[in-house]
Amino acid sequence: MPSAQVIKLEPSRQVRRRLIQVQAQAVSRLREDVRGAIQAGQRPVIATTQRKGGSGKTTCTRSMAEFASLEDHLGIRVLTIDTDPQCSLSKLYLSVEAELDSGARPPLHPDFDPQTDTDWNGRSSSADMFYDDGGVLPYPVTRLRNPGHLHILPGDSVKLVDVEEHDSTYLAEKVKNRIREWVNQPDVREAYDLLIIDTAPSDHPLTQAALRAATHLLIPVTLEQQGIDGLHEMLSMWRKENSRRTENEELKIIALQPNLVSAGALHKGFETTLRSNKAFASFLSPIVLKRRQAIAERDVRGLRPGSIYQLAPSDETRQMMTDFGIFTVAKAFGLDPAKYVRKDVFDGR
Numbered sequence: 001m002p003s004a005q006v007i008k009l010e011p012s013r014q015v016r017r018r019l020i021q022v023q024a025q026a027v028s029r030l031r032e033d034v035r036g037a038i039q040a041g042q043r044p045v046i047a048t049t050q051r052k053g054g055s056g057k058t059t060c061t062r063s064m065a066e067f068a069s070l071e072d073h074l075g076i077r078v079l080t081i082d083t084d085p086q087c088s089l090s091k092l093y094l095s096v097e098a099e100l101d102s103g104a105r106p107p108l109h110p111d112f113d114p115q116t117d118t119d120w121n122g123r124s125s126s127a128d129m130f131y132d133d134g135g136v137l138p139y140p141v142t143r144l145r146n147p148g149h150l151h152i153l154p155g156d157s158v159k160l161v162d163v164e165e166h167d168s169t170y171l172a173e174k175v176k177n178r179i180r181e182w183v184n185q186p187d188v189r190e191a192y193d194l195l196i197i198d199t200a201p202s203d204h205p206l207t208q209a210a211l212r213a214a215t216h217l218l219i220p221v222t223l224e225q226q227g228i229d230g231l232h233e234m235l236s237m238w239r240k241e242n243s244r245r246t247e248n249e250e251l252k253i254i255a256l257q258p259n260l261v262s263a264g265a266l267h268k269g270f271e272t273t274l275r276s277n278k279a280f281a282s283f284l285s286p287i288v289l290k291r292r293q294a295i296a297e298r299d300v301r302g303l304r305p306g307s308i309y310q311l312a313p314s315d316e317t318r319q320m321m322t323d324f325g326i327f328t329v330a331k332a333f334g335l336d337p338a339k340y341v342r343k344d345v346f347d348g349r
């Protein structure tokens with residue numbers, strides 16, 4: 001006679017197998033529809049922003065980028081841009097040179113040839129957009145196994161701080177427009193299908209420049225007072241930015257994305273508060289990203305697999321992040337996420 005434990009596990013294993021199938025089918029439908037949107041000329045630019053530090057900007061940026069670019073997911077061409085002087089995303093994706101006193105700078109570019117490139121020092125960073133001729137050269141990501149079409153324009157700590165410290169109003173205005181000019185160049189639009197900009201936990205000119213360049217915003221939020229205070233500031237930055245734009249180029253919010261959520265009364269209480277708050281409710285993501293060790297482990301250099309999307313399809317954290325990837329990327333391409341995300345994710349919200 002089977003043990004009680006075996007009987008108890010059976011339905012959940014079936015449910016999980018069914019979930020793998022349902023998600024795989026949703027990803028393949030989305031893959032087709034995203035390709036259609038790209039052919040129709042869509043080139044979304046997502047900025048991940050939140051004043052509150054440690055809310056999950058870099059984690060959300062890399063998750064969307066990996067979901068969109070990995071060959072067995074959407075397989076589209078993605079460029080991530082690191083505008084944070086902490087350079088967290090650059091450190092995840094490239095072997096950056098990090099020094100205690102001066103921070104991080106990009107490695108030598110794989111295309112650099114010291115014999116012929118005599119007027120280039122071989123490094124390229126997002127900060128270079130703001131200097132000299134503004135030319136920059138993204139890097140293929142090297143710290144992921146089979147990264148697909150994923151590139152990064154890394155940060156350079158010293159140079160990004162210099163850009164932020166431009167104090168004349170004229171220069172600050174130039175900084176704020178510069179990323180937008182860069183991403184709208186014909187060769188950048190030609191080379192990438194989706195751009196995602198990771199920002200620092202600040203409202204400095206660089207973050208404003210990211211907002212100005214963006215077509216969409218993703219705002220991660222932790223369910224605690226500081227996280228929610230940060231939301232008010234982000235929504236007022238968003239309104240201010242939209243007041244400068246025409247209606248057909250409106251900056252859209254993909255979601256206020258609850259992250260690092262734990263079981264317990266505190267987080268449940270804040271989630272209920274947010275869902276019943278008129279200013280926030282319509283933007284709140286139906287997907288709640290729980291605090292999971294498998295997510296924090298993806299920051300550990302050398303740990304395999306490097307991407308959450310390379311864990312086993314039955315992994316519960318991968319499944320949660322797949323719902324997140326489907327939801328965010330569908331919205332960025334103007335598609336209705338309800339067509340792809342499991343119905344039960346929307347139920348009860």
Ligand SMILES: Nc1ncnc2c1ncn2[C@@H]1O[C@H](COP(=O)(O)OP(=O)(O)OP(=O)(O)O)[C@@H](O)[C@H]1O
Pocket residue numbers: 052053054055056057058059060084086088199200201259260261289290291292293295296297299
């Ligand atoms: N859902 C999650 N579960 C577990 N750990 C998480 C989760 N989301 C983020 N983390 C971890 O929390 C830390 C902060 O996350 P992250 O670096 O993405 O935040 P951030 O908003 O980019 O921070 P900063 O404001 O410093 O740029 C990281 O160590 C990350 O691995």
Ligand SMILES: [Mg+2]
Pocket residue numbers: 057058059084088089198199
């Ligand atoms: Mg970060």
